[in-house]
Amino acid sequence: MHGVRGVLLYSGGLDSILAAKLLLDQGIDLTGLYCILPFYPPDLDPDDLESSKLAKQIGLKLEYYRCDNEYIEMVKNPPHGHGKHINPCIDCKLFFIKKASELMEKLDADFIASGEVVGQRPMSQLKHTLNHMEKVSGLKGRLLRPLSAKILEPTIPEIEGKIDRNRLLDISGRGRKRQMELARQYGIINYSHPAGGCLFTDRFFSVRLRDLFAHQEEVTATDIYLLTIGRHFRINVSLKLIISRDERESIELEKLSGIADYFIRPEFKGPSAFIRGILNEGDLDLINSIISRYGKVTDAENRLTVVSKDKRSREITAVPAAVDTIIDSMRL
Numbered sequence: 541m542h543g544v545r546g547v548l549l550y551s552g553g554l555d556s557i558l559a560a561k562l563l564l565d566q567g568i569d570l571t572g573l574y575c576i577l578p579f580y581p582p583d584l585d586p587d588d589l590e591s592s593k594l595a596k597q598i599g600l601k602l603e604y605y606r607c608d609n610e611y612i613e614m615v616k617n618p619p620h621g622h623g624k625h626i627n628p629c630i631d632c633k634l635f636f637i638k639k640a641s642e643l644m645e646k647l648d649a650d651f652i653a654s655g656e657v658v659g660q661r662p663m664s665q666l667k668h669t670l671n672h673m674e675k676v677s678g679l680k681g682r683l684l685r686p687l688s689a690k691i692l693e694p695t696i697p698e699i700e701g702k703i704d705r706n707r708l709l710d711i712s713g714r715g716r717k718r719q720m721e722l723a724r725q726y727g728i729i730n731y732s733h734p735a736g737g738c739l740f741t742d743r744f745f746s747v748r749l750r751d752l753f754a755h756q757e758e759v760t761a762t763d764i765y766l767l768t769i770g771r772h773f774r775i776n777v778s779l780k781l782i783i784s785r786d787e788r789e790s791i792e793l794e795k796l797s798g799i800a801d802y803f804i805r806p807e808f809k810g811p812s813a814f815i816r817g818i819l820n821e822g823d824l825d826l827i828n829s830i831i832s833r834y835g836k837v838t839d840a841e842n843r844l845t846v847v848s849k850d851k852r853s854r855e856i857t858a859v860p861a862a863v864d865t866i867i868d869s870m871r872l
């Protein structure tokens with residue numbers, strides 16, 4: 541017989557930290573599930589994330605789930621639809637709940653908790669949406685929202701006395717006053733803003749992702765990470781170009797050059813180019829002119845190396861810079 545165990549959907553945001561504190565203070569054996577969205581580099585060490593360091597500070601152990609193809613398929617076609625941009629919030633939360641329920645089973649835990657607050661966000665946290673999630677996830681009575689618990693139906697672990705309902709809260713609405721007050725009481729100062737960090741809610745990122753879904757059948761987490769780097773151009777239906785904006789991005793693109801169809805390195809100070817698709821000589825000239833636009837071509841330094849997927853490489857000479865109207869017409 542073990543003590544009370546729970547799984548917490550942990551985001552590193554203040555609400556999930558407070559939810560963790562409320563449960564840890566009751567002596568519950570709590571494991572946080574941190575779902576890593578596909579905006580991070582493939583070589584990320586999750587222990588380096590600020591959210592992981594915060595969890596450590598409050599004594600919350602973490603398990604990680606890296607969002608993979610299964611998650612990406614959901615983002616592409618969410619049964620409950622997209623929000624304002626390409627954010628599939630309801631299905632995203634259901635997906636995370638499903639992953640948490642797999643962990644709950646593995647750990648033989650009693651419930652799943654989250655930092656959700658009734659009425660805090662328009663689409664995904666209305667009371668009926670929370671109830672709907674509980675129903676469709678098949679976890680009726682096992683989904684606990686410690687911050688709003690007192691205004692929701694008691695969950696099974698509360699009824700069984702495994703969780704003291706009196707030590708949970710009754711927060712609702714969009715205001716953050718009570719959460720800030722609690723943060724002060726607990727001495728929590730560094731926390732992230734999880735929704736702010738979700739690029740699916742970003743207008744410009746959504747344009748890039750929609751373009752990717754429209755032109756590439758199989759999309760991986762690395763493909764989505766690539767959308768966070770550099771300038772992006774849709775040259776034509778079968779050709780996509782990414783060029784770096786600074787040295788850090790050149791290094792990052794270089795690391796991923798193995799999955800490009802073509803990779804171009806200038807010998808002058810200028811951007812590297814990551815290319816996906818079918819490249820003919822006319823397209824190469826156009827890409828060459830885009831690189832010149834953002835590079836510093838001189839008479840002495842004007843060569844570029846083009847490497848193809850099969851590792852064959854050749855040198856070309858920089859051409860005059862493309863004009864901005866042409867570049868802007870292809871920009872994503």
Ligand code: SF4
Nearest residue numbers: 627628629632738740
């Ligand atoms: S904001 Fe992003 S991470 Fe949060 S529920 Fe919506 S899609 Fe998921």
